[in-house]
Amino acid sequence: xxxxxxxxxxxxxxxxxxxxxxxxxxxxxxxxxxxxxxxxxxxxxxxxxxxxxxxxxxxxxxxxxxxxxxxxxxxxxxxxxxxxxxxxxxxxxxxxxxxxxxxxxxxxxxxxxxxxxxxxxxxxxxxxxxxxxxxxxxxxxxxxxxxxxxxxxxxxxxxxxxxxxxxxxxxxxxxxxxxxxxxxxxxxxxxxxxxxxxxxxxxxxxxxxxxxxxxxxxxxxxxxxxxxxxxxxxxxxxxxxxxxxxxxxxxxxxxxxxxxxxxxxxxxxx
Amino acid sequence: xxxxxxxxxxxxxxxxxxxxxxxxxxxxxxxxxxxxxxxxxxxxxxxxxxxxxxxxxxxxxxxxxxxxxxxxxxxxxxxxxxxxxxxxxxxxxxxxxxxxxxxxxxxxxxxxxxxxxxxxxxxxxxxxxxxxxxxxxxxxxxxxxxxxxxxxxxxxxxxxxxxxxxxxxxxxxxxxxxxxxxxxxxxxxxxxxxxxxxxxxxxxxxxxxxxxxxxxxxxxxxxxxxxxxxxxxxxxxxxxxxxxxxxxxxxxxxxxxxxxxxxxxxxxxxxxxxxxxxxxxxxxxxxxxxxxxxxxxxxxxxxxxxxxxxxxxxxxxxxxxxxxxxxxxxxxxxxxxxxxxxxxxxxxxxxxxxxxxxxxxxxxxxxxxxxxxxxxxxxxxxxxxxxxxxxxxxxxxxxxxxxxxxx
Numbered sequence: 252x253x254x255x256x257x258x259x260x261x262x263x264x265x266x267x268x269x270x271x272x273x274x275x276x277x278x279x280x281x282x283x284x285x286x287x288x289x290x291x292x293x294x295x296x297x298x299x300x301x302x303x304x305x306x307x308x309x310x311x312x313x314x315x316x317x318x319x320x321x322x323x324x325x326x327x328x329x330x331x332x333x334x335x336x337x338x339x340x341x342x343x344x345x346x347x348x349x350x351x352x353x354x355x356x357x358x359x360x361x362x363x364x365x366x367x368x369x370x371x372x373x374x375x376x377x378x379x380x381x382x383x384x385x386x387x388x389x390x391x392x393x394x395x396x397x398x399x400x401x402x403x404x405x406x407x408x409x410x411x412x413x414x415x416x417x418x419x420x421x422x423x424x425x426x427x428x429x430x431x432x433x434x435x436x437x438x439x440x441x442x443x444x445x446x447x448x449x450x451x452x453x454x455x456x457x458x459x460x461x462x463x464x465x466x467x468x469x470x471x472x473x474x475x476x477x478x479x480x481x482x483x484x485x486x487x488x489x490x491x492x493x494x495x496x497x498x499x500x501x502x503x504x505x506x507x508x509x510x511x512x513x514x515x516x517x518x519x520x521x
Numbered sequence: 522x523x524x525x526x527x528x529x530x531x532x533x534x535x536x537x538x539x540x541x542x543x544x545x546x547x548x549x550x551x552x553x554x555x556x557x558x559x560x561x562x563x564x565x566x567x568x569x570x571x572x573x574x575x576x577x578x579x580x581x582x583x584x585x586x587x588x589x590x591x592x593x594x595x596x597x598x599x600x601x602x603x604x605x606x607x608x609x610x611x612x613x614x615x616x617x618x619x620x621x622x623x624x625x626x627x628x629x630x631x632x633x634x635x636x637x638x639x640x641x642x643x644x645x646x647x648x649x650x651x652x653x654x655x656x657x658x659x660x661x662x663x664x665x666x667x668x669x670x671x672x673x674x675x676x677x678x679x680x681x682x683x684x685x686x687x688x689x690x691x692x693x694x695x696x697x698x699x700x701x702x703x704x705x706x707x708x709x710x711x712x713x714x715x716x717x718x719x720x721x722x723x724x725x726x727x728x729x730x731x732x733x734x735x736x737x738x739x740x741x742x743x744x745x746x747x748x749x750x751x752x753x754x755x756x757x758x759x760x761x762x763x764x765x766x767x768x769x770x771x772x773x774x775x776x777x778x779x780x781x782x783x784x785x786x787x788x789x790x791x792x793x794x795x796x797x798x799x800x801x802x803x804x805x806x807x808x809x810x811x812x813x814x815x816x817x818x819x820x821x822x823x824x825x826x827x828x829x830x831x832x833x834x835x836x837x838x839x840x841x842x843x844x845x846x847x848x849x850x851x852x853x854x855x856x857x858x859x860x861x862x863x864x865x866x867x868x869x870x871x872x873x874x875x876x877x878x879x880x881x882x883x884x885x886x887x888x889x890x891x892x893x894x895x896x897x898x899x900x901x902x903x904x905x906x907x908x909x910x911x912x913x914x915x916x917x918x919x920x921x922x923x924x925x926x927x928x
Contacts, residue, residue, distance in 0.1 A: 305827065307696065307701060307814075356825055359826030381551060408557060410556055413556070
């Protein structure tokens, strides 16, 4: 059992839903990423999703694209991101960390090298946005001997037969993309999500997290009524970017994260 | 990457079911696009065999685009170079002035069959954007074209042409503000409006089935040229030459000749300021394999896998990737990929203009520049077919600017 499985098992026993905040590693500034991860946990995050910056984040909206550009501007590399996870692990051995990124930087590093370094750094799961299971064999072969879960996305356009294919390759949890669109889009179709989750649960025993379009306590609470986890990305990244633009202060970033995440936590637990 | 000859058999039978050309191609996209891409692949395979569809496409290409285009013997230019006879496939004479329209007509007819009322496109130099806006006007579809803010500045006339045709041109200000970012933005639009929208990709890149589909729509120019050279010379050419950005005009020319082993094939990339300068757009000559925009292919990237800025005098070649089929033809040794610099392309631009009265696009000028190098090394009996993929009117401001002339 890896950290992700343990965490979902704990939550199930406590009858609580997971809160998974996302931020891009190295944005607004790489000096603050590790500390912010600890703040996320203190404020109520159950798992952390950390973005590996990429020059061409095609599935992301303008906010996360900007965060990617900012991190790259600071020279953040995939190896730097792994080093951040290692530093986080020095003080936190419990909270699962999931890396989210695009394939090319990992392909260039080499799948075996990436998998070995990721395990060594204390990474628990990997989401590769542009790697559907049909193309994922090499990545899966590299991750299989490690304690790292390949996490796959399912979307409103995924057919029932594809759900089965994806469920066979997935572990950790399944990430349901709540809408057709990019990160940071608006307009949640709660009934549609609920119907899709039933379809997924009929085909996989894994917990199901829902992301895209969850932007505040109200939407987080609504989705957590039927999902096992809610992922909040753009809304957090936007707050970090805005705070940093107003004042380049680590303390400001912590305050913003603390207040936003605890607000989501309260809404989900209510 | 060296490969064995067994893997390279049957080059005309590619891609495989999953869209692979050897290790290249494939479908590297977000999950939301997988279903729609499969739907597109099925529709495309069906209509390619559908007699009514094929007849309508042929008719549109004849009556609206102006096909077939001539295969023109450039006598004065050939004699000046003092070697092989050079034939030009005159894609510049197509409606809208380039080969791009062969593909946009095909995809627009497919969009109609699928009941999509809105089309989107990415564009670099604006030629594909214009070709898409044109067919959208012709078939009564809503059209949105994504274009890098940098390119909008460089290609004002094409931007205005698109707007005259009724298209909405969206300036892309993210990343490097050029073609690759326009492609990212078009993908984002598509994923958001998947039910109503058909994405007309302009080159032989992107996820399966685009590389194969765009090649098949462009192969009309290669088939014509093959018949024309047989009619005019009684034999096949000794070599083919075409410029390669994404590589659609080149793939269209090369594909019908892949099994003609006696025909040498040259794809010409943009060396910009020179391959050694690092300021170029030549992934096949100086890049390495990676994954971008839905397919595995040769890319311009840094040691961490980030895509790096490219440079070419020609906006249409200014792209960090290349069609996956070219990547495989390179590895298999079936095609040779070379590069010419901005200044070599400019010299060829002027030579053709003065000696033949044909103003070529700067993209096509790269193919011409390599022909000018190759022809003198061959005998006067040997034959070259060069794809003159587009006309140069759109580039006149760029050329004048470089020469310090105010137009």
